[in-house]
Ligand code: SF4
């Protein structure tokens with residue numbers, strides 16, 4: 001069916017309507033602030049509050065960071081937690097979207113996932129990585145304990161486990177808690193989005209991402225710097241967990257289609273080799289208690305440590 005709008009009449013009606021209501025479309029801020037609550041600052045406040053109570057960040061070399069940098073000094077400062085990146089409210093909301101996507105897919109797949117599980121009622125962890133538990137027990141700083149105060153480990157495990165039907169402690173229902181990756185030798189720590197098993201009983205890693213159609217097309221051709229970073233990050237997890245392959249689960253933002261892209265560790269070893277070389281290097285600096293000396297490089301302009309921490313000059 002074709003619409004046959006009377007353009008002139010519509011314009012005239014709109015002018016009359018705009019006169020009547022004070023034309024908010026033309027940016028009449030007075031109108032907006034007088035009649036509406038200040039939703040924008042409420043949202044900004046909520047995002048900032050969410051940050052304060054965010055997840056505890058383990059000290060160490062996180063795949064999300066080391067996959068995106070090629071500077072040994074950046075690895076060092078990241079390990080030392082030298083600067084808290086100052087993300088804008090908009091970027092923080094992008095992160096929140098990512099976390100929400102993870103929780104959603106972990107909920108959809110809860111019957112198939114392997115990992116650690118947390119009781120929704122009494123908050124105990126079932127199947128926590130035993131390496132993570134010994135790391136927790138070896139630390140007693142007040143801040144670490146405060147961050148972990150809501151979490152008690154009821155049962156630990158050396159391998160990711162399937163969802164218990166109910167909490168063995170209180171009978172509550174269990175939600176997925178990402179499996180912790182922790183390598184005490186090289187300092188790599190992190191959490192993989194998900195783990196499932198294939199029909200042969202082998203573990204398969206999962207990474208959940210949301211992309212638009214254009215980016216996904218690029219990804220299918222294995223193009224784009226972001227995909228390169230994602231592949232490195234994923235391959236580090238697979239290597240650390242000794243899992244042969246994994247799947248990117250992409251949610252297409254434009255169509256809501258779910259699209260899969262396989263990643264084979266063997267094919268990515270060359271890609272992650274330079275990352276592991278830097279990991280080895282930074283471990284030597286950490287061992288010696290020396291800060292790597294570096295000069296200005298292509299990563300500097302977007303580096304969180306550029307000002308105030310590293311100052312490599314230009
Ligand atoms: S500012 Fe440059 S040299 Fe310094 S840590 Fe960052 S990337 Fe490395």
Ligand SMILES: [Zn+2]
Pocket residue numbers: 119120121122123124167168169170171172
């Ligand atoms: Zn419980």
